[in-house]
Amino acid sequence: MASATSYILFLSIFSSASALGAAQPRQSNISLDTSLYPTTNPTSWHSPNGRFAFGFYPEGTGFFIGIWLVASPENSTVIWTADRDDPPVTKDAVLKLTNGGLKLLLQHSEGRLISNISTGTDASSASMLDSGNFVIYDSNFHVIWETFDHPTDTIMAGQVLGSGSELFSSISETNHSSGKFQLSMQTDGNLVQYPVASPHYPADANYASGTNGDGYLSLYLDDKGWLYLHQGNVTSNLTSGYQNGTALVYRATLGVDGIFRLYSHDFELNTQQVxxxxxxxxxxxGIKGACGVNSYCTSANGQVVCMCLPGFDYFDTNRTWSGCRRNVTTTAGCYLGNDNMTYMSALKSVTWMDDPYDAPLSVTSDEDCSDACLKDCNCDAALFSDNTCRKQLFPLRYGMRDDSTTTFIKLVNTSAGGSSHAESPAAAPVIKIRRKYRAGRYRRLWRNKEPALVDEIAPRSFSYHELREATDGFKEELGKGAFGTVFKGALPRGQRAIAVKKLEKVVDEGEREFRTEMRTIGRTHHKNLVRLLGFCDEGTNRLLVYEYMSNGSLADLIFKADGHPNWDERVRIALDIARGIHYLHEECETRIIHCDIKPENILMDDNWTAKIADFGLAKLLMPSQTRTFTGIRGTRGYLAPEWHKNAPITVKADVYSFGIVLLEIICCRKNMELEAEEDAIVLLDWVHNCFMDGELERLVPDEVDMTELNRLVKVGLWCTQSEPGSRPSMKNVVTMLEANVDISLPPPPGFSS
Structure with missing residues (x-):
């Protein structure tokens, strides 16, 4: 809970708005062309019962538009904020209800709508309802927009957090911008709280309802205080009912500290209760993400204090919770034959809730643990506890005090000749092998509390007749690829859109083997993988049913002539893809090599999240089936060199393909363009030449952050090294893309040591 000081500060920001609002009439119907103002009446519209207000409230140096629960002029709680991550507006702003919706009018700039109403629909009036929902009506009094459909950090009684929706905490009690934590109503039926700045793997969860596998559940809060998950005939209660009365109002809020709390407000007693x-x-x-990477959490009087590791400084001294980075621009790694270049710094009574990259070692002393890390080029830090040594990689996550653990940090001794810009061949890049120790951790973490989490989710078995009807006789073709043809369809009851893939030339393994493969693919659940919903194995028919991806492929986005995503979007998409491949390689129960990473196999969902398609299907192809070369599975231009050498194919083949895709994303062009200038026909060669010549600006079609461009190009060049062992793991790729480590100079792509 917030301290008394922060709570008083939080309440004080409402003093002017509440005082102005108290004298205003209670209003249930708001007509067109009615306006609100930040500092002059009217500043807000109240619900008929007077408990909720919609309008301007002061925050920081300006004002935001939101809804707050008004218990008295001295006690208000924000439950919704419009455009919460935009800068505050000035006192000259005006909010007006127009036929296009709520329009914010600003001096010296164009106004903007804060409500998105469907094209062809006109607003006629609006109301601040007694439930805390602000609604806009058309001329027939049908609701055409409501704040309940766009929650920020809170749901109220009568509000639903639908499948696939999220709540994001606020930064602080007095800053309602998006904060460090999110509560996700996942499409697998699990309600999970993650730190925002995490890969969102099961091991990152602070809370999970344990209902994964129950289908597309939604989170409900009713007027009796029941908080539950529900869909169809499946209901899972998170709380029992509480007192019901005309003076009681219930809300559930994801707090700034990452804890999701159910509150009651008693208006007769003017009290609030958790x-x-x-x-x-x-x-x-104990909440993962309370402090950022490479920092550890301590608490004083119930308040979080974040401390940096030795050799690290805060990313932002004004937001010490955002994490820390090295105060020299090199990684420790190894330095050729010079034992004085690195040393271990001990940090007593600190541990980390993150997995080691290698099997724990049995040692007899903390000195043995320190030496083991010092001599290991891959090791960045080591944790010693109970005669066990756990080697760690940077960034370190989820640090907290623990009297039984000592953390050793590998540092560079610059006084011994180390340079803050050292580029040692032995340390470039820091290729760190992470073995598969995270798999199953979610189950171990919750086994004693939530037995339902161990249940495996099997894709649904469809008949051929069902899928023929769902696709209207396989009428609408979405695309055709090496695995077969894809058709658009819809499931009955709810008309959920689906994509049905008719497989061709599948290995004739029989029903049991095919179902085994389907269960393997079906158990993969990640926000950056296209979800397998079901399959058909009737007779000779083999079909797969996927979630429908409404915004096409990455190829459609980056190769079109009439525009492309901006730089920030391209960086986000690259990170989405990297996280998905990392999950396939190291996090899912059965490790999967995709074998055909390319823009056409990266699909975009409704929210423009990138998701990998066709993973796990290479094993279903006939051994003789090829796409470009006999015996080779993949697509020309994205194939790693080992495909042509009869060498064993490992996950590093996917890393190479990702490197090519990353360069395509950066440059918004294909890996080979015969119409380009002679030195730019082959993208990989052109990128390396521009990198070495210091002419990276030639690569990009728009204005970008050159530091970030340099970083992403280096990642792409490391991924496309000709020797698989020289390529980083996808874990390291994700870390490099997140800017959490320094990246040394890559050799030419064809270099072989």
Missing amino acids: LKEFPQVTDPC
Whole structure:
């Protein structure tokens, strides 16, 4: 809970708005052309019962538009904020209800709509309802827009957090911009709280409802205080009911500390009570993500204090919770034959809730643990506890105090000749092998509390007749590829859009083997993988049913002539893809090599999230089936060199393909363009030449952050090294893309040591 000081500060920002609002009439119908103002009446519209207000509230140096629960002029709680991550507006702003919706009018700039109403629909009036929902009506009093459909950090009684929706915490009690935590109502039926700055793997979860596998559940809060998950005939209660009365109002809020709390407000007694917390912790440092990477959490009087590792400084001294980075621009790694270049710094009573990259070592002393890390080029840090040594990679995550653990950090001794810009061949790049120790951790973490989490989710078996009807006789073709043809369809009841792939030339393994493969693919669940919903194995028919991806492929985005995503979007898409491949390689139960990473196999969902398609299907192809070369599975231009050498194919083949895709994303062009200038026909060669000549600006079609461009190009060049062992793991790729490590100079792509 917030301290008394922060709570008083939080309440004080409403003093002017509440005082102005108290004298205004209670209003249930708001007509067109009615306006609100930040500092002059009217500043807000109230619900008929007077408990909720919609309008301007002061925050920081300006004003935001939101809804707050008004218990008295001295006690208000924000439950919704419009455009919460935009800068505050000035006192000259005006909010007006127009036939296009709520329009914010600003001096010296064009106005903007804060409500998105469907094209062809006109607003006629609006209301601030007693439920806390602000709604806009058409001329027939049908609701055409409502704040309940666009939650920020809170749901109120009567509000639903639908499948696939999220809540994001606020930064602080007095800053309602998006904060460090999110509560996701996942499409697998699991309600999970993650740190925003995490890969969103099961091991990152602070709380999970344990209902994964129950289908497309939604989170409900009713007027009796019941908080539950529901869909069809499946209901899972998170709380029991509480007192019901005309003076009681219930809300559930994801707090700035990452705890999801159910509150009751008693308007007769003018009190607020916390009824339930998810998760329940005694120490705020027990919440993963309370402090950022390479920092550890301590608590003082119930408040989080984040401390940097030795040799690290805060990313932002004004936001010490955002994490830390090295105060020299080199990684420790190894330095050829010079034992004085690196040393270990001990940090007593600190541990990390993250997996080691290698099997734990049995040692007899903390000195043995320190030496083991010092002599290991891959090791960045080591944790010693109970005669066990766990080697770690940077960035370190989820650090907290623990009297039984000592953390050793590998540092560079610059006084011994180390340079802050050293580029040692032995340390470039820091290729770190991460073995598969994270798989199954989600189950171990929750086994004693939530037995339902161990249930495996099997894709649904469809009949051929069902899928023929769902696709209207396989009428609408979405595309055709090496695995077969894809058709658009819809499931009955709810008309959920699906994509049905008719497989061709599948290995004739029989029903049992095919179903085994389907279960393997079906158990993969990640936000950056296209979800397998079902399959058909009737007779000779083999079909797969996927979630429908409405915004086409990455190829459609980056190769079109009339525009492309901006730089920030391209960087985000690259990180989406990297996280998906990393999951396939190291996080899912059965390790999967995709074998055909390319823009056509990266699809975009409704929210423009990039998702990898066709993973796990290479094993279903006939051994003789090829796409470009006999015996080779993949696509020309994206194939790693080992495909042509009869060498064993490992996950590093996917890393090479990703490197090519990353360069295509950066440059918004294909890996080979015969119409380009002679030195730019082959993208990989052109990128390396521009990199070495210091002419990276030639690569990009728009204005970008040159530091970030340099970093992404280096990642792409490391990924496309000709020797598989020289390529980084996808774990390291993700870390490099997140700017959490320094990246040394890559050799030419064809270099072989």
